[in-house]
Amino acid sequence: MEIRKLKTFQVVAEELNMTKAAKRLTYSQPTITLQIQSLEKELNHTLFTRVGKKTMLTTAGIKLKGHVDQLFTLMDKIEKEMEELRGPSGVLTIAASEYYCQRHLAKVVKEYTDVYPEVKVSLLPLNSIHAIQSVKDEVADIAVIASECDDIHIRKTFLEEERAYVVVSSTIGENRSFEDILRDHAFISYNEDCSFSTIIDHYFKSSGQHPRSTITVGGSDEMIKRAVLNGTGYAILGENVIKQEIANGSITILDQISEPIITSAINLKVRSEEPNIMTFCEFLRNRWDAGTGVVSRTR
Template sequence: MDFKKYKTFQVVADTLNLTRAADLLGYSQPTISLQVQSLENELGVSLLGRSGKKTFLTPAGKLVKHYVDQTFALMEEMETELRKLEHPHGLLTVAAPEFYCTQYLSLILHSYISENPNVKLQLFSCDSNDAMKKVASNEADLAIIAGPCDSPLMETMPLGKEDLVLVATSELLARHELSELLERYPFITYKSGSNIQRLVNECLQEYGFTPDKYIACVSDETIKRTVMYNTGIALLGAGLVEEELRKGTLAEIHRFPGKIETNMVMLKKRLAEQNIRSFAEIVQRVWKEWD
C-alpha cells in the first residue's frame, strides 16, 4: 500500500483543486495527476470527475476519502501514543491523604513538573482507602497511601515507615492523671474501615487501651485539630505532630515505632506507562532523600 498516493488523494479531495494540492504537497501538478491516476488504476474505480472547470468526488471517491481520513487519523493517534512512550506527556492524576499532599507531594510535584513540563498534574486529596479505589477504577494513575495494599491487581512500592504517636494536649495532661484522661475523654480516630484504622486498632490492643467513646474523622488534619481543642486523645503519625510535640503544645503519651508503612500503589497492568514510571522514580528518589 503506497501511503504517498493516498495522502495525495486526501489533499486533492480536501481542496478539489489540483494546483492548490500541488502547492500544499510541494509537488508539480502533473505529479499530482499521475499519483491520483495510479491510485484509480490500483483500485479499479474513478475517484474524481470534472464538470466544466470544477473538480468533484465521484461516489467511489467519497467512499475512499472517508476511509482514507479514518486511516490517517488513526496513524496520527498511533504516533501520538508512541511519543508518550518516549517522553511523559498529557495528564497524570495522583491520589493521597491530605497529610501526604501538604507535607510531601507539593515538593515532589514541583520536581516532576520541572523535569517533565509536558505533563499536566492533578492531585486528589482523600483517605488511603479512597485513593486505592481511584487507582483501581483508573480515576487516578497512582496513589500514596498509609498502610498496606492487599489487592492482587496493584503493584506496591514501599517508601518508608513512620511512628504512630498517642497524643493529647499538654494542657489536658497537666490537668488529669493519665488513667483519668484515658477514661474520661473520647478517642479521636479515623472513620471505621479506613486503611490506617487497622493499624490504630493494633496499637491500642498492644497498649492495652480499649476506648469507650469515639469521635470518627475523615482526615489526619481534622483529628489533629480536634485534639488541639482539648477534645480528647488520638493516635497520629509522628510527622504530622512533630512540630506540636517540639513546641510542647501536644504531649506524647506513647510511641509505636515504625507502625505506619507508606506505600505507592498503581495498577500492575499500567506499570509500563511512561507518565506513571517517571513519576514513581521521582517519588522514590525524593522520599529516599527525606529518610
C-alpha cells in the first residue's frame, strides 16, 4: 500500500466529499477516484458507499480509517523526533512578567539565539499566575515565575531567592513605630490575581497584623514603590526593586518577610527533554543575573 493512497483515503474519509477532499489535497477529482479505486482493489474491500446523496464509510472503511489515523500519528511522531535530534529549532514561547522580560530575558535570549539561530524566541508578557496557566495549556513552552507552583506535572528550575520587606517612605517612618504606621496609614496592595498576594496574605495572618485600610495600586513593583515614596502608605516589596532607595535612605524597612520570593523557570515534565526547552532552561540557570537593576515588575 502506498502512503500517498492512504493519505488520500484519510482525507476523503474525513471530508466524505470528493470536492472538498480534492481541494485539501490539491488533486483533481478523477485522480482521487482512481487512487481510492486502486486501494479498494488492493484490499479487496469497498471503502465507501452512497446512501442517497451522502457518502459514508463502509465497515471496512471505518476499520481502515482507525489504522490510517494511527499510522500518520506515528509518522508525525517519528518526523518530530528525527527533527529534534538535529538540535533546537522552530519557535520557543516564554511567558514572563515585563520585569523579567526586560531585566533578565532580553540578554539571555540574545545569547541563546546567537548559539541557536534556528530558534525563534517569542516573549509573552504575563504575571506569574497567568504564566503558569499558559504552560499548562501549552500556550507557552516555558514560564519564569515568582510564585508557588506545586503541580506534579510541572518541572521547576530554581533561578533566584529574593528577600521581601514591609517598607514605608522614610518621611513617614522616621521616629514612628510600626504599630503607629499600621494604625494611621493604608496598606498598598497588588491586584488579587497577582502571585505576590499569597506572600502578603501569609504575612498578615502569621504576624497577627491587619491593615487599617488597603489601596490596590496594580501588579507592578514600580507603581507600588512610587506610591510608597509619595507617602500613600506602606507596602511589601522585594529587595531587588528597592535596593537603591534603601541605600539612599528614602525608604525605611519596617519588617522582614519570613518567606522569600522564589524565582523559577517552569515547563511541563513530559516536555523536559525537548531540545528547545532543555537548552533554554540550561541557559537560564547559568546566566540568570540576580540582584541587579531596577525595572517595573508585574507579579
